[in-house]
Amino acid sequence: MSWTRRRFTRLPLLAPALALPGLANLGGCARPSFGSTRPGRGSWDERALALRLWRASEPSGNAALSPVNLAAALTMATLGAQGRTRAELAEVLGVRRPDTAVEALAAHVARWSTLEAPALRAANGLWTRSADALEPSYVRTLEQRLAAHSETMEDLESGREAINAWVSERTEGQLPALLEAPLDPATLAVVVSALHFRGHWLEPFDPESTRPRPFHRDDGSEIEVPMMTGHGFLRRAWSERSQLYAVEIPYSAGAQADAQIRESELAPDDASEPTPSLPPRFDMLLILPPRDQPIAEANAQLESGALAELLDMLETAEPLTLYVDLPRFSIRARTDVRALCRSLGAEQAFGQSANFKAMTKAPARIDHFEQLVAVDVDEAGTVASAAAAFGIAARSMPARFSADRPFWYIIRERGGPWLFLGQYSDPEA
Structure with missing residues (x-):
């Protein structure tokens, strides 16, 4: 499997195999x-x-x-x-x-x-x-x-x-x-x-392929968003038990590090040779909840073991060709x-x-x-x-008492009667 096939390649607008409603809740971690x-x-x-x-x-x-x-x-x-x-x-x-x-x-x-x-x-x-x-x-x-x-x-x-x-x-x-x-x-x-x-991105999306496309909210309504489109050879995982669907989109580690990783992946397996130390890699992990479940309800699955299962599946997943639609967003x-x-x-x-x-x-x-x-x-x-x-x-009381907003006042004899009780709220009254 060549590195070229594994790279996230740019593509004109195509029908997606993975559309990503609800992505914004992931925060781009x-x-x-x-x-x-x-x-x-x-x-x-x-x-x-x-x-x-x-x-x-x-x-x-x-x-x-x-x-x-x-x-x-x-x-x-x-x-x-x-x-x-x-x-x-x-x-x-x-x-x-x-x-x-x-x-x-x-x-x-x-x-x-x-x-x-x-x-x-x-x-x-x-x-x-x-x-x-x-x-x-x-x-x-x-x-x-x-x-x-x-x-x-x-x-x-x-x-x-x-x-x-x-x-x-x-x-x-x-x-x-x-x-x-x-x-x-x-x-x-x-x-x-x-x-x-x-x-x-290891391979950026093509801006010319970004088009207004519908984003489907959990309440059933739709709104047009700038949807980026691309495809590549990516790791993905789908759990039949939890119905969670995930894909990794890798970031570049820099020209030198990307080349080092490419050489490592293209090299034949040789148990007699020590495994080279590879630089850390980062990706955006995108996860879709079950199609018929609002993301607010599906959040509980993240701690139920479903996410751990999905991540374990990703660790052993072989990259496959995948089309991706991803909104351009800011949070x-x-x-x-x-x-x-x-x-x-x-x-x-x-x-x-x-x-x-x-x-x-x-x-x-x-x-x-x-x-x-x-x-x-x-x-x-x-x-x-x-x-x-x-x-x-x-923890003590503040060092300043600033009556710069409406307040009550009481004129009193300590331990005795209150002589006056009032409030001050409008300097122009």
Whole structure:
């Protein structure tokens, strides 16, 4: 089987063998397509974490989540926690010790830094309102083990735009406004993790073949979308039990790496020769739910073992000629990570009993935690970014009371009668 036949070749508009309604819910996630994806004994099961986070996010409509980016942010929060707070966050991560996640994340970043393609970069950052706001040991851990950038800002709210600019730069402008809402005046620090992916298809779709074609919504309605069309020699799998249908569309690993992989596949099998070390490969894995089942209902199958079965089938599948119709699409999604964590049993980190003594001497809690994701898919490939941020705020009452909105007032004798009771709501009345 020649490499030429296996490449994803361009084609004029043809009748598809695989049409992809509901694709937008997949969020353009990439995964390695060579070698086993099963975690080793005692290792961190990142696939299980991804599915837990996906379920807890309660996806609807167009949705996107970056599990590895969220894992990085959750790991940095867990490193600063103690007691029950730490145990609950570690349970969300699926690790007994946060060091397990730290080591895995550091290994990912080291591996990605050697890629010729796709472009895949991760970055972490830490901003504090004073040099002594956080424990020096915590800051050193993030700097040394997770390569975090650290900076002190006297006024974090005034520096919010600088934090957004840092994220925008590391996501090539795809995420210009991670922090939209004003920060709590009691915020001691903001911790951010960013991820950026830019991958070109191994063979791009031909833009001239893109045509307006119907996309079939789950409610039975149709809408025209720019539908890309192509065909190639691709790995696919269909499960008769679950009725899930999947295909892998590979990204280029760069000219040199693609040539190395091509030579390896064309070389005859020789048990006496050592197997060459191949560069990591990435693909977009597309999955169709059963035709008669809305994708919101089919989401439950992803954790039922049906997805694991499908992935096992793909690992051993032989590439076959396949026609593909794929919408050109863009998604922007913001996730409230506090709600997600609470649904997975991590409550204490966000309340008045939070224990972040490994991070700061001050009684503190996570006061906001969100992730912003952007995914753009077109004929050339995929650009996707994610950034997650959490703020650590003092658990005491805010240092400022600002009556800059309607309020009630009571003039009283303490322990005695109320002399006046009123409200102020309109300065022009």
